[in-house]
Amino acid sequence: MKIIIISATLLLTTISFGQNSVNELEKNSPDDITKSVVSGFYNRVNVGVLGGSASSPSFNIINGYRFNQRWSAGFGLGVEQFNWNRYIPVFVEGNYNLLKTNTTPWLNLMVGYELPNQNIGPNRGGFTWGGKFGFSYFIAEHVGISTSIGYRYANLKDETNWWGWEDFVTITDINRYEFRVGVVFK
């Protein structure tokens, strides 16, 4: 129940925040829009929750490059936990800004691999991908905040063999929605 309440709150926050941002941007003059950074490096630090039939904490840091007012891409590292196992997601992401401004709604796709926290043992980690819709709002020239909602999938393999049998693999398909809040630096 707690997760549903938190999720609903975050969802409302994201949508309202995004809607307000867009409304505000629509009122801006052309001069404001031209303030948008065309290219340059960015860094985003996120915390979030991956929810659904279970919930998992998630944290990541992304370093990337903004190629123009629409497109940017980055490389991320983080920490996540699924079913008592901790993972280090290593991924690349691509972003498309819906507006040509600093403060903008955006779409994001990521693909990567969930590395098991320990490189010994039966946990093999697995492929992961996800997609998000979010907003960034800059509160200073180089500092902004972001929030997003999206979907996340991971295919995790664990060769834990409780009975000593050979070739026994447990595969978990992680299907989660995700909410994130973060800080963006550029």
Add this chain to the structure above:
Amino acid sequence: MKKTVLMLGILALLGACKDKVRQEYIANVPVYTAYETFRSDGGFEGARPITQKGNIYFKDDFLFMVEPDEGIHFIDNSNPSSPVQTGFLKIWGATGMSIKGDYLYANSLIDLVIYDLSTITTPVFVDRMEDVFPTALPVSEKNYPYKTIDKNLGVVTSWTQEKVSEDVTNGNPSWVNCFQCDFETIGLGDGGFSEGSGSGQTSISGSITLFTILNDYLYVVEEGNFLHPINISNPTAPVAHDIVGLWGGVETIFPYQNYLFMGTPSGILIYGTDSPNNPNYIASLSHARGCDPVVVKDDYAYVTVRSGGPCGGDVNQLDVIDVSTISNPILKQSFDMKNPHGLGIDGDLLFICDGEAGLKVYDASNPLTVGDHLSHQFKNIQATDIIPFNTIAMVIGDDGIYQYDYSNPSEMILLSKISF
């Protein structure tokens, strides 16, 4: 309104996010044979090549070798230098046998079959006790899980290995490990029948056994935790009594005086047979974890503890246990070994099948120093079990049955080898 619909839609989608867990593995899948077909099979045939190692038994100049799940090879061993295979008794699912008087008893998976050996060249079927071993299963690839068994479909007579991928609902997959279920995963396995006395009335077997005869009772250990007492005082009409519960996963059984010594991965159990149809617990002694066949002579039990295999552990040794006070067995000495399997004792000679180290022969005139008195060692044989009897050592190796003459222990002579 639009916002509300959008939010409800999104929330509904989010609620559909559920993890899925599935397991992929290679499983032993049962192959069934109809009860009628299973019970109509069998009979004595001409000799055929031995293709798989099994337990060996000896009685009245005949050597018997069980080919697991197939049947029993009959070998005329009146001349150990030149043994002759005389026939094959086909018994579906056999893993062990025993002979008392003129009657041969063998398991046939869930049943016990009896043959009359009055004319040993033409055994005659006498009777079949049905469903005596209800949880028995054929020898299998034990390192794979097992699919659930449905007894209504027939007798499980073999296994196929299939790759299985299945969703796991509430953490309950369909494979079984059967700690508490009706069907254990390990059948009668490597067991055989054994009698330590060599009295001439009963056959003799090696030390790695799960069946034994003591007086008028055949005792069978099933699945490591059940002891079947079967009264064979009327050899053609045996009576099965209630199962006696054991514990610890019994792997071997050996009769001594009126007691049953049983080896488990963590020690030995001693049961009394004052009430032969209901053996009672007397004592136990723990040891390092490992497989542990046991033989007993003159109030000393000799136990080999072996690491690896299904028993686990990391100790390889020979334990000498004082059992003069049967209710209080005392470990007296331990001697390092390489990887000991079966063992046998005859007179003052202790024979140990010590894995890669081969067959070792010790002077056991003083049990407390037996491990320090190695008198002979055959390094060129990977021995599994042995029957030393009347100066002939019959040894199961990885590639055949070896026979040695030990009338002069310091100069044991290889007499013959039946290859398989």
